[in-house]
Amino acid sequence: MREGPRTRGAAPSRKARRAAVFFVLITILLDTIGFGIIAPVMPKLLTSLTGEGLDSVVRYSGWLMFVYAAVQFVAAPLLGNLSDRFGRRPVLLMSLVALGLDYLLMAWAPSLVWLFLGRLLAGLAGATFSTANAYVADVSSDADRARNFGYISAAWGLGFMLGPAIGGVLGEYGVRVPFVAAAGLAALNVVYGLLVLPESLPPHRRRAFSFARANPVGALVQIRRHPAAAALLLVLVPYQIAHDANPATWSYYAMFKFGWSTSDVGWSLFVVGASIMLVNGLLVGPAIARLGERRSVVVGLAFMSLGFIGFAFATEGWMLIASILPFALIGLAQPALRSMMAARVPADAQGELQGAVGSLMSLVMIFSPLVMTGIFSYFSAPDAPLHFPGAAFLTAGLLGGVALALFRWAVAREGAALMPAPGP
Numbered sequence: 001m002r003e004g005p006r007t008r009g010a011a012p013s014r015k016a017r018r019a020a021v022f023f024v025l026i027t028i029l030l031d032t033i034g035f036g037i038i039a040p041v042m043p044k045l046l047t048s049l050t051g052e053g054l055d056s057v058v059r060y061s062g063w064l065m066f067v068y069a070a071v072q073f074v075a076a077p078l079l080g081n082l083s084d085r086f087g088r089r090p091v092l093l094m095s096l097v098a099l100g101l102d103y104l105l106m107a108w109a110p111s112l113v114w115l116f117l118g119r120l121l122a123g124l125a126g127a128t129f130s131t132a133n134a135y136v137a138d139v140s141s142d143a144d145r146a147r148n149f150g151y152i153s154a155a156w157g158l159g160f161m162l163g164p165a166i167g168g169v170l171g172e173y174g175v176r177v178p179f180v181a182a183a184g185l186a187a188l189n190v191v192y193g194l195l196v197l198p199e200s201l202p203p204h205r206r207r208a209f210s211f212a213r214a215n216p217v218g219a220l221v222q223i224r225r226h227p228a229a230a231a232l233l234l235v236l237v238p239y240q241i242a243h244d245a246n247p248a249t250w251s252y253y254a255m256f257k258f259g260w261s262t263s264d265v266g267w268s269l270f271v272v273g274a275s276i277m278l279v280n281g282l283l284v285g286p287a288i289a290r291l292g293e294r295r296s297v298v299v300g301l302a303f304m305s306l307g308f309i310g311f312a313f314a315t316e317g318w319m320l321i322a323s324i325l326p327f328a329l330i331g332l333a334q335p336a337l338r339s340m341m342a343a344r345v346p347a348d349a350q351g352e353l354q355g356a357v358g359s360l361m362s363l364v365m366i367f368s369p370l371v372m373t374g375i376f377s378y379f380s381a382p383d384a385p386l387h388f389p390g391a392a393f394l395t396a397g398l399l400g401g402v403a404l405a406l407f408r409w410a411v412a413r414e415g416a417a418l419m420p421a422p423g424p
Contacts, residue, residue: 021148023197024135027092028155030189036163036273037178037185038106040266041171043251048175049112055380058252060112062373064119065248069365071123077356079131085206088135089199093190095131098124100186107179133357137342146293146339150284153331154277161273168266223356229344231410232337233360238402239301239333240361242308244368245396246272249376256380257389258317271321275328284335293336297407300333305400312390312397337407372396 046057083091098121105118132152140148167178223230254260254268288296307327314320338357345353372392378384379391388394 021136021139021151024092024132025151025155027096027189027193027197028132028152029159030185030192032156032159033163033166033182033185036160036269037167037170037182038103039164039247039269040168040251040262041175041178043255044171044262045106045115045175046112049109049115054252054256055377055382058249058373058377061252062248062369064115065244065369065373066366067116068119068123069362069369071120073362073366075124080134080356083131083134087199087206088131088138089193089197092131092135092197093193095124096186096190096193098122100183100190103179103183103186107176107183133338134353137353142343145342146288146335147285149335149338149342150280150288150331153284153335154280157273157275157277157280157331159273161270161277164266164269164273166266168261168263168269171262171266223345223353226345226353229341229353231413232341232344232407233357235297235337235403235407235410236357236361237364238399238406239304240364241368241371242304242396242399242403243330244365245308245372245392248369248372249392252373252376253311253389253393254317254320258320260317264317268321272324272328275324276331279328279331280335283329284332287332288336288339293340294411296332296336297340298404300330300336301400301404301407303327303329304333305397305404308393308397308400312393314390 042061043054043057046052046060047054050057050060079091079095102118102122105114105121109115109118133149136148136152137145166181170177170181223233250269250272251265254265258264260268284296287299291299303326307323307325307330310323310326311320314323341353341357372395375392375395376389379386379388
């Protein structure tokens with residue numbers, strides 16, 4: 001029987017594991033609040049800098065996300081492998097410092113060029129979540145791994161619930177104010193990490209650093225040594241393209257179609273974050289225990305598609321809000337999928353796995369915001385052959401079906417590989 005990731009070396013006590021997970025959850029929470037604060041005001045910041053309408057500036061938003069993802073694509077596996085060599089703590093703290101500098105630049109930026117420079121720094125800091133996931137894999141037992149991954153998603157949901165609501169209110173006092181607040185939270189996060197965040201990877205479980213495994217292509221190639229995890233990794237491609245429809249177009253879509261203010265957008269994203277937080281905090285553990293990891297992925301992907309289709313065809317603001325409820329069940333999919341992948345690689349490759357996950361998702365994110373913002377801009381323009389602002393969300397709903405089909409293929413492929421060969 002293959003040795004599981006948590007059976008090597010002396011296992012920490014249950015109390016110590018819980019404390020360590022709590023530390024990283026607070027880090028993710030503060031970091032995500034800072035990210036969410038700026039979401040409602042970005043459309044107005046871009047329109048103030050360019051003087052263009054929402055249907056046009058959404059393309060600049062896509063290019064900003066492009067820069068972020070392109071840099072993260074290179075940085076994620078490098079930092080993931082550095083965390084396997086030197087530990088999770090220093091890498092996590094370094095990424096938080098870079099995020100704080102990004103927010104300061106965006107608060108001051110007099111032109112689009114400075115916004116792009118800030119996104120470059122944020123991309124370098126993109127190891128925050130991949131390193132956090134590796135941290136949780138370090139301190140989790142087989143029994144609570146999926147639940148702890150769900151807590152990370154819940155912390156993200158809580159941060160994204162509070163952040164946009166705060167940003168929407170602060171945005172009424174000026175489009176730059178939320179960026180200053182985000183920089184302050186990033187600084188608080190660094191101080192918190194310096195004081196209380198412990199190291200999760202002891203020296204005896206670290207491995208030598210290798211550039212061959214740390215470059216983005218190398219990280220993905222190395223994961224081929226674990227074919228079951230690699231097959232599941234493919235599911236993240238259509239999943240991430242679909243997922244990016246929300247951060248890329250939600251604010252612009254709500255303002256364009258329903259005439260919402262920054263405060264309205266902030267509170268709508270509050271509802272999104274609250275729903276995801278409740279799903280991940282309250283439902284992931286019981287759902288996975290009752291349904292199992294495989295069925296949880298299927299349910300999560302199916303409801304993700306249903307929610308996106310609801311967004312696409314909403315004709316009133318309340319319909320958009322109502323569609324958040326099925327969409328929030330997306331929270332079942334990723335924790336269960338990440339747990340399935342983590343169970344299929346050894347302990348000393350968890351950072352490499354999360355680096356590969358981050359690398360693949362960043363590679364997809366290089367193009368998906370451009371695709372989604374381009375679809376929104378094309379179908380929202382005055383001269384569009386078909387006026388349908390919800391086209392990006394409909395595309396996302398269809399991609400959720402593709403992700404579901406790929407997952408079923410990966411599971412069937414693994415099952416076939418485990419079956420004994422037929423007799424003569």
